[in-house]
Amino acid sequence: MTSSVHHFSARVCFGLLTLGPALILPVLVLLAPPDGNERAQFLQFIGHFHPIAVHLPIALLVLVPVLELAGRSRHFPYLLPSADFLLGVATCGAIVAAALGWCLARSGGYSGSVVTQHMWGGVFVAMAAWLCWVLRARNSASHLDPVYAIALLATVGLVTFTGYRGGQVSQGENHLTEHMPARLRTLLGLPPSEISDAASSIGGSATLFGARIQPVFAGHCIGCHGRSRQRAGLRLSSYNAVMHGSKHGPVIKAGDPKSSKLFHRITLSPTDDDFMPAEHKPPLSPGEVKLIELWISAGASGTQSADSIKSVPADTVPSPPVAEVTFEEFDPAAITKQRAVLASTVAQLQQRFPGALDYQSRSSADLAIDASLLGSKFGDNDLAALAPLGEHIVTADFSGTAITDSSASAIAAMKRLRSLRLAHTKITDATVQALVPLSQLESLNLFDTPVSSAALPALGHLPRLRHLYVHETKIPADAPMPEDMKEKIIF
């Protein structure tokens, strides 16, 4: 009897001791909710222990029902008494974790319904654990009290819910489904993956948004308006999120920078309370502001191409001359895959023309042909054999070979040619005039060929042509030609 009384009084003592803090929690959440502002450093410091502290009570609370069940089997009766102690520890842990969680949310600039739900979940878990612990007194080894059992189950349910919300806060809202296999996704009736959302923010370097605008947001804004922290509900980490706007509505009005809140806030006086970036973080450069203005004026598109805005201020364009050289990595497996369709043809032709045909580099499926070493052994028929690879050839050197004008169409079919050498061959104006489809051609070498000035007008149609070598042709140095051709032609 005495021991039972003693036992009971300890329970009461503990219950009363923990009830106080457990009740303070909802008060804190009600009176001082997280509002998206950053506060005292110290609060943030201890707040960041929340993720560490939270796992102990979670584990214990899930463990308790296991002990309750296992302890009632005849194999593990000794487990049963532990459950009581574990519930006590779990209650304390839950209170501490919830308190730390409030510190983090209140001071770390969090806001939003997910955070709120997570907080309330945490508060309820702490109180539910406390309740379970009190109710457990109604239990005995032989008798499982139904009220206690239901409370315990409810607590575990609460833990699950709160944990999931916590995961959403720290790892993103769809962290459980993000990488779900597509089949399972359809089975569960989920919409298709949202990875496209991320892709539009990171990939898309060909779009103006991806190449120019996104880097500005990433450099200045994403700390407070990113995935993990969304002040005022605004997320600037992807195009869709930017256009979605904040909890107060859209921040971008396409075509009208002046009415776009985002643009308004970044163009206020830096001393203004509403100026963004807030809290004395480095402001956007004039060029970056101008860039955003141009982008909004042009319709705030997510698909507009990167080079469509020509007058982009220089300081926002990374100037290639001073950028350090980076070596692009490549995946040999991917290259092999790209080459798969042509590999057998390439291998055959490599046998036929030893040393003349190869891939331009290890990191591409583009081909380079240099038939100049084969000399007169290489003729029109040989060139025709390259036809299946035509679209993949980017540089071709037929200098000194026996090819004639009958190869013109075969050469013109190599649509991706950037460099073409026909020096020391018998080709004439007819071939040159046939080269008009080579829209990628940058360099054309006609050295020592019977080409005449009549071929020049056709070459004016080549948009990318930078060098035209006509030394020792029939083209005189004083041949009349347009100004832009004069810059390209080399005698």
Added chain:
Amino acid sequence: MTNSKTDPQNPRVPASELLPEEIFARLQAQTRRHFLRSFSAGLGTMFLGTLASPFVSSSMAGELDLDGTPRLNFTRDPKSPLSALPPQFAPRAKRVIYLHMAGAPSQLELFEHKPELTKLDGQDCPLSFLTGKRFAFINGVPKLLGSQYPFHQAGQSGQWISDRLPHLEKHIDDLCLIKSMRTDQFNHAPAQLLVQTGDARLGHPSLGSWVLYGLGTENQNLPGFIVLLSGGNSPDGGKQLWGPGFLPSVYQGVQCRSHGEPVLYLDNPAGVSRNLRRSMLDAIDEINHQSYAEFGNPETVTRIAQYEMSFRMQMDATDAMDIRKEPQAVRAAYGSTPGESSFANNCLVARRLAERGVRYIQLYHWGWDSHGSSAKEALNIGFADRCREVDQPIAALLQDLRSRGMMDDTLVVWGGEFGRTSMRENRGGQAMTLVGRDHNPGAFTIWLAGAGVKPGITFGQTDEMGYEIVKDPVEIRDLHATILYILGFDHHKLNYSYQGLDQKVTGVKPSRVVPEILA
């Protein structure tokens, strides 16, 4: 049979049952302690393995480089060790013509216009120029020495050039001048080795060997790396300058001559026909193949390949080196005279070799060591002759490459191994009768032209005396990294495992591709 079955001492058990029994017995011998010990040790080892780096094991297997990216494979069929391989990424240039002015030409008489130095000509050099410096010959306090030749701006780019290079001046808008080269060697041989092999000590492959190793060569009838000397003195660095170092010797530069047989003993001796030579080589090959099968020495394969190439070269090399086949007008443009060993002839040969797909063409000129100790080495006498010897041929080479469209894929490099001092040399502390400058490893000028580099620019800057770099220093290894980049390589990836290290021409110090000069 029945006996044995009942005999408990000696039961007959089928073999198929023995094995499980054996395993079971072993497992029984494993105590919990054994298990815990090996389990934790194994786990710990696995953990340490991940700590060390995830790629160590695959790096050992030769699949990955130390940065975890796939290793480039340079292995070839042993029968054709020089066969062409594609570069790592799309190349800007396919070949290099490197014009080395052995002896180190004075940048202050060619490209470095320093009016302030001219103003202070004859005054004592400031002590700050001397403290902590070592010189080959300067003693005591030397006098400052202004440029010996007048400078003027040339071309649309308005770059400064002296009056010593009137022909080259016409191509000034094609040149990319680097005025902030520096080295850490102040004697010719090690400095030349550093420029050509990336290391001042013997035993490292020359840049040309690295390029040949990485890219091979398309023309199997000519060496992929050819070296041409201009008569006069051989470079102080010796044949190591084009040596293969630790690379297989097939990648060494082949020194060719511009008169007589291009390669010594290339021609068949009197009385030996080409057919006889062929059957001789076949027999030698067979012996070599037997030797290779027995000992597996890769150098044996190299030797077979060399014999075969020299046989093929008998026709092609002789043709390539024969500048008599060039029209008179072309020879006149270069100022070349068939039959002699001259830089002019070599420039013309270089163009002919480049046309034939030779990967790396290395020219040496000599006599640029203008100390002022003899007329030949004086800035006001011999130096002017040296300038005359190279000016017209280089200009003709650039013009020829340009009109033939070869500047599109040929990189031309010109330079010495270090610079020369802003002070007049005072050998032994005495005033000298002739004018000269000592070695200055702290700053020198080189230029690049052709594929991959910005034409008509100057990169880097020295102080008003032209003595020390004040802006954008470029190390030799940076130059090497940049040349390899232009050829389509990350210099880290063009490596060769030797003595436990993935050796590369840029060595282990951090080196940088110079993006500012890239077109």
